[in-house]
Structures are given as C-alpha cells and as structure tokens.
Amino acid sequence: MIINKVTLYSPAWNEMRNFYVDVLGFELISQTDDGFEMKAGESVLEIKKYHHQEKPFYHFAMNIPTNLFTSAKAWAKSKVELTREDDEDEVFFSYSDAHAFYFLDPSGNIVEFISRYSVSPTSEAESFSVQNVLCISEINITTDEVRALGNQLISNGVPVRNGEEIREDGLNFMGEHEAGSFLLLGPRKRRWIFSDKVSEIFPLSLVINQQLDISLDGEGLMELKKVE
Numbered sequence: 752m753i754i755n756k757v758t759l760y761s762p763a764w765n766e767m768r769n770f771y772v773d774v775l776g777f778e779l780i781s782q783t784d785d786g787f788e789m790k791a792g793e794s795v796l797e798i799k800k801y802h803h804q805e806k807p808f809y810h811f812a813m814n815i816p817t818n819l820f821t822s823a824k825a826w827a828k829s830k831v832e833l834t835r836e837d838d839e840d841e842v843f844f845s846y847s848d849a850h851a852f853y854f855l856d857p858s859g860n861i862v863e864f865i866s867r868y869s870v871s872p873t874s875e876a877e878s879f880s881v882q883n884v885l886c887i888s889e890i891n892i893t894t895d896e897v898r899a900l901g902n903q904l905i906s907n908g909v910p911v912r913n914g915e916e917i918r919e920d921g922l923n924f925m926g927e928h929e930a931g932s933f934l935l936l937g938p939r940k941r942r943w944i945f946s947d948k949v950s951e952i953f954p955l956s957l958v959i960n961q962q963l964d965i966s967l968d969g970e971g972l973m974e975l976k977k978v979e
Contacts, residue, residue: 752926752927752960753794753886753930754886754888754959755793755794755959755960756796756797756958757795757797757890757956757957758797758799759796759799759811760798760799760801760953761807761858762800762801762858764786764787764799766857766858767798767857771856772789774830776880777796778790786798786799786800791813791884791886791887793885796811798858806858806859807954808860808861809890810860810861810862810863810889810891810943811863811891813862813865813885813887814866814867814884814886814887814888814932815879815884816871816872816879816885817866817867817868818873819866819874819878820866823864823879823883824852824864826878826880827852827854831854831855832854833852833853833854834854834945842945847867848867849868850866850868851863851864851866852864855946859948861943861945861946865888870929870930870931871931887932888931889934890935891934891935891936892934892936892937892955892967892973893939893950893952893953894952894971894973895938895971896973897918897919897937900936901923901936902917903973907975908960909926909934909963910926911923911925912925912928913928921941922941923936934959934965937950952969953967954966954967954968954969961978962978963976964976964977964978
C-alpha cells in the first residue's frame with residue numbers, strides 16, 4: 752500500500768505552515784486561503800484550516816532511509832525537542848525491525864520519523880535533510896467502529912498486517928508489511944507512545960494506491976470512494 756496524500760485539519764494553520772516549510776524545510780506545493788500542501792517524499796501532506804472549537808491532533812509517521820536514522824535524529828534535535836518514553840528519545844521495534852523517534856508539531860500532532868530496515872531503501876546522501884523523507888508511512892484512523900471499518904478496508908484490498916485478526920480494543924496495522932505503510936486503525940482513548948495524548952476522533956482524508964479515497968468524519972464514520 753502507498754499513501755499518496757493525507758489531509759489533516761488544524762486551527763493553527765499559519766504556525767503549521769511556518770513550522771513545516773520554514774523550520775523543517777519541506778517543499779511547499781500549493782497554498783490557498785484554506786490551507787497548504789507540502790511534499791513529503793512520494794506523498795503529499797495537506798493541512799486545512801479547522802473552523803470549530805475542537806483542536807484536532809493526529810499521529811502520523813514518515814519513512815526515512817535506513818542508513819540515515821542517526822543523522823536524521825541529530826537533524827531533528829537541532830530544530831525541535833524530541834519527545835521521550837521511559838527517558839529514551841528513540842525506540843527500536845523488534846517486531847517490525849525499525850527504529851523511530853518522535854516530536855510534536857504546533858497542532859500537537861505526534862510526528863514520527865521511522866527507518867524500517869527490512870523494507871526501506873538506503874540513501875546515497877551522507878547526511879540527512881528533509882528531502883530524504885521517503886513517504887508518509889502511517890496515519891491513524893480512530894473510530895468507535897473498529898471492526899466495521901476494518902472489514903470495509905479489507906473488502907477494498909487493505910488487509911490487516913500479516914493476516915492478523917482485527918482487534919477492537921487495540922491498534923490494527925492495516926496494510927502489507929512489505930510495503931512499509933500502514934493505516935493505524937484503533938479505538939478512542941488509547942495513549943500514543945512518546946506522548947501524553949490519547950487517541951480521539953477527528954476528521955481526515957487520504958488517498959492510497961492512487962485508487963481509493965478514504966474520508967473520516969468527526970463522528971468516526973468512514974466513506975470510501977474509488978478515485979476517478
């Protein structure tokens with residue numbers, strides 16, 4: 752599975768643009784009075800203005816080259832404060848053979864940079880820059896209807912990783928392990944690691960495989976459409 756585009760919502764639109772474009776150096780693709788789009792490797796991240804009282808936040812991850820993890824972490828620490836878990840500012844996931852670190856952006860999104868050693872490529876670059884980001888590799892889908900939405904995704908060609916069963920009370924990695932990109936399907940009130948935040952339902956949309964448009968509304972209900 753390839754995540755082509757993710758659209759998130761934020762009341763801190765100007766701060767988000769300045770952070771991602773001016774501070775981190777992501778390439779600005781387009782900007783309107785309603786939001787902006789930036790290039791994240793082979794993916795596009797769109798931030799749109801949110802006009803309601805709530806303050807949406809999400810968890811998403813970006814894949815980075817496997818040989819640049821240490822350099823990427825040093826680059827990130829020069830620009831942002833990394834979040835910590837058990838007094839560590841990085842984690843190794845033995846199950847997925849991956850290293851990751853985390854930070855918060857101006858909207859409070861839990862942002863992860865991850866090197867997946869068994870699936871992500873290396874880079875010829877000697878040191879990391881934001882242009883070395885490969886793609887958006889994870890985005891959360893939080894809902895009260897985990898099993899129903901999971902079955903919808905499965906019927907549209909998005910399996911649970913490694914053929915696992917859908918867990919209604921846990922986090923389900925939807926996608927093929929070999930592709931290294933996943934939709935993180937789970938319930939509310941799960942704590943996101945490397946943060947003090949728990950998962951909540953907020954609207955978002957995404958396009959995967961240039962074929963499927965997925966939208967989640969503020970109630971956690973999902974709509975799937977084939978891309979024309």
